[in-house]
Amino acid sequence: MTETQAQARELPDGPEPAGPSTPKPPGRWRSWAATIRRGAGQLRHAPVTVTLIAALWITGAATGSLRRGPDDQLFDAVGVGWETLAEGHWWTPLSSGLWCSSLDMYLISTVALAVLGTLAERRMGSARTVLALVAAQVAGTLLGVGLAKLGDLAGDDWLELLSLEAAVGPTVAVAGVAFTVSGTMTALWRRRVRLLLAAVVLVLALYLGTLLDVLQVTGGVIGLAVGAVFWHRLPHRPTGASHSETRVLVGLFIAAAAIGPALTMLSPDALGPLATFRDLLVTSHPDAQAVQDACAESVRACHQIHAEEHFYDSPAILMTVMPALLLLVLAEGLRRGRRLAWILAIVVNLALMAIVLYEMVDFLGSLDLSTPEGRDDRSWLIRACIEQLLLPAASIVLLVVTRSRFQLRLPRTSVRRIALAVGGSVLAVAAVYVGTAYAIRDQFYPVATVSFLCQGLVSVFLPPIYSDLADQGPIPVGSGAHWLYEYCGLVPWLVALVSLLVVFRSNRLRASDEQARRARSILTEHGGSTLSYLSTWEGNHYWTSPGGDAGVAYRVLSTIALTTGDPFGEPSARQRAVGEFAAFCDARGWSPCFYSVNEESRQAAEALGWKSLQVAEDTVVPLAGLEFKGKKWQDVRTALNKAGKAGITAEWWRFPDAPLALTEQIRAISEEWVADKGLPEMGFTLGGLDELDDPEVRCLIALDADRTIHGITSWMPVYRDGEPIGWTLDFMRRRSTGFRGVMEFLIASSALGLKEEGAEFISLSGAPMARVDRGEAPAPLQRLVDVSGRLLEPVYGFRSLLAFKAKFQPDYHPMYMCYPDPAALPTITRAIGKAYLPHMTAAQGVRLVRQLSGS
Structure with a gap:
């Protein structure tokens, strides 16, 4: 027996259509430190940013301006304002960007330059960054000063005061370059960054109301104009706001109404209109x-x-x-x-x-x-x-x-x-x-x-x-x-x-009994994918299409609507259901994520502009003409032969109907497995004892002459036109002291028995975070999933599980995770973790981390 085969036979935990999450390990501060180090490393490739930061501090130190800003004489010479420009200080739109009014502003400006300047140079190049900075600083200050004077002439008291002020600070240029670089981003991030930037500069201007605050607004306007010139070929943002976007905008408005007055507490001299x-x-x-x-x-x-x-x-x-x-x-x-x-x-x-x-x-x-x-x-x-x-x-x-x-x-x-x-x-x-x-x-x-x-x-x-x-x-x-x-x-x-x-x-929802009955009816009548029966499990909530011909099972975790497999229902309605369910989620402020779905659902999602990752490999065994002949079936034949010699037989049962003597053994075997693992039994797409207690689920049990159970597998129906046409493997458990080849024996016996009943195929379900090599270069995120699978191999044995299933010569079908918002990936990861391990204790989390660390 090879090492891989031995490992596979030691896998008593059954198929896992989706990967488990890893608890956040200790050392969070180290992660922050590493992030800071990486950010500092980026500065080496941002010469313009480094030069500006150095110039800011050198001029401040040389003129004794670091603590309280330039003295009155220097301020009159370098600060920009209507009066300084009227006196012929034409250089002040540029010179004002080399000083700050206080040490706090020096620190804030440095951080803003380091973050936004580096980002701009990386995405736009140094030359365009210089153009954007200069344009925003010069044109932004001139525009802001001009507007203040116009307001003064119109009789506005606030703008009259601003027309008498002068200001210093590079944040005008920083605001401008931030709006400019936002034009290089995707529509989603462009909208988010601009919304955040606009909220910040407007709150400062309307509440604190200094000349510098107003100049930051006009600098941002100039930055937008420069970005329009630079990136005029980029696709425009779609018109109309979604439900989620509208809610964010309204929430941001109310939040600004709260934050603005709080800012004025820190600045008793605030003079903004609000x-x-x-x-x-x-x-x-x-x-x-x-x-x-x-x-x-x-x-x-x-x-x-x-x-x-x-x-x-x-x-x-x-x-x-x-x-x-x-x-x-x-x-x-x-x-x-x-x-x-x-x-x-x-x-x-x-x-x-x-x-x-x-x-x-x-x-x-x-x-x-x-x-x-x-x-x-x-x-x-x-x-x-x-x-x-x-x-x-x-x-x-x-x-x-x-x-x-x-x-x-x-x-x-x-x-x-x-x-x-x-x-x-x-x-x-x-x-x-x-x-x-x-x-x-x-x-x-x-x-x-x-x-x-x-x-x-x-x-x-x-x-x-x-x-x-x-x-x-x-x-x-x-x-x-x-x-x-x-x-x-x-x-x-x-x-x-x-x-x-x-x-x-809180995202707690409760699916009504009527919703569950309706969803099961759609599934039974029209069918779905090999994993669609998981939609009937407790904890799911249900969306059904307006026509009642398709449905989606999902659960809401951390604002993520995480689906349990593909849409199910009428085949022609399944692809349409992807977009309809996405609109349903948008109306409720959720971000949809289709999890463990097939190629058909992936194509429907990508047609909407979504992204996808392969998260598992479905293994389907066609039953037509299945015979365990030839060298490639040697391991399976060996298990069948050994079982016969040991007096092991296989019996079909439905768990609700099984005798107490059998159900108690099954419970004991499952509890023993959980105790040996030291981790909680996983949920979501992984069935446990609760999911066995279903009259539609069939259990194949391996028993010896003494009626001792050596192993058990459970099989979920795959429907078409109201009848099961295939079966999907779910629950797999073996007695620790039992027959070693019991899993191979049970799966082979199931295949032969279901073939005789007329089933078209069996699915050994998905091998999570493992996939076959199709000769394609993986994308960066896909490589990350692959690396994660390798790291988790010693604990969960994903690749060993895929190798074990290869014994049955399956057809491989990739299973994907589809999502509309790449920025939501961290939240999606946490949601998946909560779905699989909702009850993990701190001790179990530490144990898992130790197992991973020891690998």
Whole structure:
């Protein structure tokens, strides 16, 4: 017996139509370090980028500008702005790119140049990178400065301030070259990169609103124009946005509405047109003048301002950004198409508008409109309120217009759990707060009473910016009171945010019994591929075509809709089902992945522009004329002969009908195999004991004279016109002390028995991450799959399994994974891992890694 044959006979785990995932091994930081090293290595091939970074730091160091930027005299000489250009400083559009305004900006600019500049040189070449950088820096600054001056002439206050400013920084050129290089990418990545870049530069311009921020926008516009000149022959982006893209855009808009105000906290001098929106979401530390004014007003006001100071100097400052965090969580829910996120986003924005109007009415009531100052204050207040109303109003309009894209409703049980969790946390915290505060009532001003504490209870749960909307309770003055007041209110917010985030990110679905019956009916009536019977297993969900003539079994993991084999149904409808199922997934924010599919499905997917990888090799044995004659069948004949001499016989059973004595042996053999492996029994396309318990599945059992089971195989039907015309091997187990050639014996016996019954073929199922050599040069990703198969060979024996199946002289049919989005490959890999090993423990993961490391 050869070594390969011995290994194959030791494979008791049966066929695996798809490869298992490898748990992420330890040493994650090493991977990051390796990535950084590879990125640094790329700089050696980016001379323009290295030169610019060196020039930036050398000029900064030589002029003492690294810490706080150029001094006033140097800034006037090198900074670009309307006034410097009017003074004849024609060189400033270029010279402004050689300095930064602070050390932070030096670091940010360096990282941006290193990443984007290197990318540009690799994809466009150094010469085009220089042209793009210079064009964006010069034309972008001139365009931005010109627009600021036009706004000044039009009477806009913000642009009037910008026309008086000057700016330095290379980020104008960086933004431009980033937009330019995006033109070299595929339509998918081009859209994503440009969307991200546009969001970044627009948020900075609209919220922080400095001249440099505006110049980055105009630099990006110039970069787009340069890219159009460079790459005018590239295919244009298709018109119209998909459901997924629309959801991403809406979610990004809501996220920007949350991130922008948070940015203004870091820049108190922010003057963008949307900077006033921060007054709706975030607050800042009271300054010395505010403290002085409050203490001059009254004792209570003095205690209140000092309590606020203590609050802002503690970790409880997190409470100030809770409204912004809520919007971010809702943005994630919108990205996933959740109806609850849409409803809550509407409610939150309506609440923000109501707060603005309430504050405006309240403040207007305190104005003396009989004086010119009062009337001026009223005009200023109305204008400020209109500005603050614009963003929530725009959010509501956008949500209403796109409401049809957010139809994924959560189960009522999930909504009830959220309500109970949030409501329960509010009640529990309220009880703890009132009880504990009363126990230390002398640490409040005035001394706390139960009624007074209850009166101010609502303000405890409100972020500081909204605290004046509710009645105020006693003010904390002692350390215990401060801790109680500052942290109790955080708990319900955190519970709400975590609960919403978990339920928004959950992909749990439940297929109805009606869906399962309908899918099985389509499969039985019209048939499918050799693996289509896997679609009947528990854990699958079902899509059926509008005409009811085709179906797809799938499960949703990490936003990936992972199919269980090919579409099944009417042969003429199967290819069409690929595109229809993809549209179904798009409407729900999922990325489809057809897994372990045949050439027919692959062609349908590639017609849609998808990519594919071979992930397994199907092995089909035609039964017509099958005879175990000749040298190539020697191993099979040997197993049959040895079984006869040992008194081993084969019996067909259906597991639900088998005697208890047999089913208990089968369970014991399977459990022994799992224990020996030290790994959980795999699922998804690999059947276990649960899948045996099906009246349509046939089991062939090898028994000796004592009715001891030596091995078992299970066979799933392959239908056509309502009748099985072939059978696919699934479950394979052998007793560790049993007859050594039992698998060969059982498969050969099955083939002979099914041939006599009129079956056309048997499939030994797929050999995962292994394939026969067809003389074609593999693509890079295919080589990666091949290397992964070799690495996993000592643990799972994929190639040994394929060699074992070769004993039966099968016809080989490649099985593919088809996917529309190459960027989703890491997520697809994780989804496949979760599908196969959903219950792997940490100990089992460590054991697997050790086995791989020892190979």
